[in-house]
Amino acid sequence: MDLNFSPEDIAFRDEVRTFIADNYPAGLKAKSEEGEELSKADFLSWHKTLAAKGWAGIAWPVEYGGTGWTSVQRYIFAEESARADAMRLLPFGLNMVGPVIYTFGTPEQKAKFLPRILSGDDWWCQGYSEPGAGSDLANLRTKAERFTGDDGKEYYRVNGQKTWTTLAQHADWIFCLVRTDPTVKPQEGISFLLIDMKTPGITVRPIITLGGEHEVNEVWLEDVIVPVENRVFHENKGWTCAKFLLAHERTGIAGVAASKRGVERIKTIARTEIDSFGDDAQPLLANPFFKRKVAELEIDLTALEFTELRTLAGESSGKGPGPESSLLKIKGTEIQQRITELALEAVGHYGAPYFRGFGEGDNEHPIGPDYAHRAAPTYFNMRKTSIYGGSNEIQRNIIAKMVLGL
């Protein structure tokens, strides 16, 4: 047992720290600090910088262009990124469909898709949830009927609706779970399709969420024609890919590094905000009611961090991410949500003003202190974390069944 980084790890940390300091786009940093909605170009600018350095495929094997980093190096990279307030790359290509393709895909699929996922040339979105298939994902109804085209080739005709599709408005491709056999048990009739968003019959409709953001969408598929070679893995075996992906998705979901930064931000706010009570005025962080909550949050975050480190250590000794990762998802999202609660509490009255954002020609400053105007929208928005990626209720079911054997 050793809690300390090796000299090699420390050298790696310094390299990462220097690279981020030298290369992270200054404009992006300012935008994040102001809480501006990021454009497609913003998301891609850091992705492309990391891709050029060979650091986009953090968890990917070297043979597919990944870094081949150890779990400790991945941990260090996440820490350093959060420390510098650098954005996390979007997970849909790099952490979701990419690993599915390099694990289950054909050589042609690997050659066609993986380089463009790494480079950021293709933007991917996830077509999983449907209006009737949320927690019960296997209940999905979007159907794909196979037929032979006039050209003699095999195709699927896809009809249905996906929902809560994050950033589909920017996407070039969508990976979809579709029903290819309605006559068998729900999990046994699902296939995993890769669909070009430019295909005729696809309509993207925005869903505006509580903070006014356009982050998620409905994706409607009407007679969308997809070549059979865009199916990953066997027909009707898509659930295998889905389960693999869900386990993979959960490994980064604890968000420890970002939450550490979140706690630091709360402390900074609470040192600035003055808590006036009676004839006394002191920094909010000196208020024992508030300080205790920050302290408990830090302690819970430490517990999460060391639980994640144990999981990482298990992974590097050959165990894949198992159902224990549900613990990381539950505790990680609870902590992320508590950070937003404390931020909203900390800003007091200035949680209420709604700032529409820096539109074209509108550079009016938000109301109240700089850190205040995103507090309420972020608090509202982060309620999603205990819902998405398998709700926290579903995660508890997984632990009960898979870990406790109940």
Place this chain on the structure above:
Amino acid sequence: MDFNFTDEQTMLRDSVGRYLSDTYTFDARMAAVNGDSGWNPGVWKAFAEELGILGAPFAEAHGGLGGGAIENMIVMEEIGKALVIEPYLQTVVIGGGFLKAAGGALADAVIPQIIDGSAVIAFAYAEPQGRYNLADLRTTAKRDGAGYVLNGHKAVVYAAPWATHFIVTARTGGSVRERSGVSVFLIPANATGITRRDYPTVDGARASEVYFENVAVGADTLIGVEGEGLPLVEQVVDEATAALCAEGTGVVRKLHEGTLDYSRQRKQFGKAIGEFQVLQHRMVDMFMEVEQAVSMTLMATLRLDEPDRARHVSSAKNKISRGARFVGQNAVQIHGGIGISNELAIGHYFKRASMIESQFGDADYHLRRYESLMD
């Protein structure tokens, strides 16, 4: 002991509830919220003329219905249930509260205008540095001949863009947090020297930063006694906090009802999600919070005239702030994705619940105030 409403109070609740459920639909509300002015003056007119509720807590001598805090509680709970944005709390409970307590010529002049709907009042009390401390004031009112000159900045003044009058707290003496030296004024919103920066709030209302720059007003705008206004401010804010608890009760009722309905309709894994025990227990916990919100609102409202009013109001607000968070978060959670969509009412109830949590002091503030007043 009697917790029953009188016949008149039951009629008041029923008529407000019926009017709002018939006309104040979610779509109608959102049309007003997203419109230029952000509210519906027609609703205000109906409150005055059709329902007569703007006179609910005022004496019959002023043209009111002769009610008081219980009538405010009844109206505010209905306001919570319909997510009403029109400023009953600011105008009738707070504006009316100050005028009723102070009496005199100003009350005689303005209360009838509140009742007939022509006066809309906003309460300019909070300041950027003051958090929830009502005495933490940098706004000053300096004697100037027969009147006063006001200077200062008031933060997040709900309903200010719609107001005909502001109730303003300012220092006529004393240091920043001193109990003495606080005075209260009722000032026309269009007085020379007042500027506003208006904005929407996250819970669908409108508010402003209000700036006073050498605003000259007459001595007749003073409410109560110069320099001795703080106890009056505390009393009226406690009355407003009890009314806000009633609004919160209405909001959490609807969050719970909506969640219960949804859990009966929404099917996953072949059955209604309300059949899953883990969600049943969650909804039972929400139900218990709703019931306790009703109880604490009633407790605080019935004790507004007692000497230890402040402690009782803080206990109610602490409980309801915590309950509003629990019920709101779990309503969203049980709804899943559609709980965070702006397109459904449930998320808007959650947003209002989240703002009620901290309005006139969050759970921590009221816990601390309760502790300071404990035996």
